[in-house]
Amino acid sequence: MLLRWGQLNSKRTAATSNSSRLVEQTDPPLREAGGWNHRAPLRLSRTDLPTACKVANRRYHPPSQVFLRAVPIAIAKMRLIIRENKQQTSLWVAEYIVHRINAFKPSKDRPFVLGLPTGSSPELVYANLVKFYKNGRVSFKHVVTFNMDEYVGIPTSHPQSYHSFMFKHLFQHVDIPPSQIHIPSLENYQQYDDLIAKYGGIELFLCGVGSDGHIAFNEPGSSLSSKTRIKTLTKETIMANARFFDGNIEAVPKSAITVGVKTVIDAREVVLIADGRGKAEAVRQALEGSISHMWTVTALQMHPKFVMAVDEAATEELRVKTVKYFKEIEGDQDKPKAKL
Template identity: 40%
Template structure:
């Protein structure tokens, strides 16, 4: 597990955006050999998406031969709902780059057949062989995607019940009204991430992530109480964080 720590969230976001650009360009994707990219939602990756958009507009990177798979989606929110992860991804990223719509994969929160939706998502990932780079965030209590406390190492894409802490944290996007936050979501599993990804990159920003980051790196391996600890079981993980998340403080 490698770690790169920066004095600001802006520098951390720039570093990881540049890293992703380099990885895609070195791969030199084509229509018959696309680059497979896993993506998260949330406030932490927004700076990365902003910089990838700028690079795309400058011609420094193209997403025409990139296939994306998002980590999760709320259950029973339509793609047009501003709080859905469909809406977030198109608003913050996809609408501003040259990626073909058919290359975008996000779980359908309105599906009438949850089991089939989840199984089909797993199968589609496996059809491409491997996710070349899976970008992720980190929840304050160590959850990856919506893999909450108690998630097992062999978990796959499935319906999950959101923990009270997650609902409370996400209520800020729902006018701080806990009753408006969905209680269930569809999420890739721990196995989906670890066993299908050649490389996993985490963007971890802010003091609120300090506890989770420490558990991820230094905590007991494969501790279901802190799902991010499963990352210790992967051979190629890069964590990019700022000083606040790393617990570093500097006096002038």
Template identity: 40%
Template sequence: MNVRVFASEQEAAATCASLAAAAIREKPFLVLGLPTGRTPLNVYREMVALHRRGEVDFSRVTSFNLEEFLGLSPDDPGSFRAYMERHLFQHVNLAPERIHFLDGSAEQAERECIRYDARLAAVGGLDLLLLGIGSNGHVAFNEPGESLQTASHRERLSRESRHAMAAFFGEDVSKVPLAALTLGMGALLRARRVILLAFGADKAAAVTAMVRGPITTRCPASFLQLHGNVEVWLDTAAGRGLETSRE
């Protein structure tokens, strides 16, 4: 893992957006894996700004989001699809037919996961994957446990994850769904390039376990140690447990 500690979250976010824009200019048909939650918000703002300045064209990019709450329809304000519309999709020229999402309202979750994996396989997998990390070490919604699943699947959300998502439900954790559909570890580890972002002191322990700790299902992000092209971009608070130099 190549670890970079930035002076601020904003600096890391701007650098990440610029890297994504450069990757799209180099490969206009890029397949991009996109996360949700608080961590990527500044990255999406920077991507929108770059697009408005004419520095990046998303028209031929294909996107796959990593997760969706189970039981929420795409137009539910609490859904991750609605989140992406608010923060990125409606502000850039991503073609609607190139936007891919797990459908949390699908009647058969298992069949929906199989459909999603098949669609991702059909385009050759992810070229560039942007990731966050949960305070408990989860990536996408692959939660710590006795085992991890390689394929997309239904996942019961941990208490930590539901509390982290409460801000998107009026700070009422009782409104956060109990489960989600998520890409599995296989799709994440097959991505050709991974940029993992982590900001804030509450992520420091998970970042240290991911980078310095053993590879264990108790910290799903630790499996990224097996990947040959992972960059971990942090602010100073998230990187305080690591011996790295500030960029």
């Protein structure tokens, strides 16, 4: 059921009156409200529901409890941030994450839930986050993380496991309590999406992208409504990742556990970082291509809050018109804070 939130004549309208909201009924299943804030799924009481149904011209079926999910559509937008090189792009993304965490004012009861990738794309972002933590600009004490993927077939202690990567580049240098770190594994992957939901969903999902347009390990052909599961890797991905295994294709695991495309889209914000000529076609597909499961990154076009941060080289396949348009939009916001 889709409703304009503003159409609902309810006290809650005042609480969310800053923007009109698209309200989607998600009943069944009935879900726990614990930890949700006003930007997350919203619970309507039984007394609200008949009005909601009337406005939506839908028949009212009294349930025991109904939850409505509110998405702020008035602020829906896609951003393309272009910086000269990888260093500057990574700095922008790290600044943005720090800004988002601090603006959220996370606490023990209301942590900031952050989705994280591995790969060469986010390495410098993590280096900057560590620097900002050491300078006292950000704390990860009330941040809960969910990594997007992990290889199957190598132990977590393997130097190329995503587990090792995350500790080496971020976790061991910051104040995040180990209990707040989540990395998919054979043991937890079937409950992974439920666990994310228990924390109220992911506030910001940072992503990289493969040169064939895959996000996490959602290889071409993956369902755009997929959730966390085991995937067989494509030859291209195995070859691309052989560089982390001394160029030995045989040493690269052939499958991985990955969050689904839907797991990523369900985050309240997605920030994608890409650099270099090798990502230019994926960036083009993400921005100018049609939504297709053959380029899973294109699913992000449907996201109400999607930011792509790329370097100049990664824009090489985009139309001049597209680059100009986004540069103009971002150029309007000259103040450093507004740029965030």
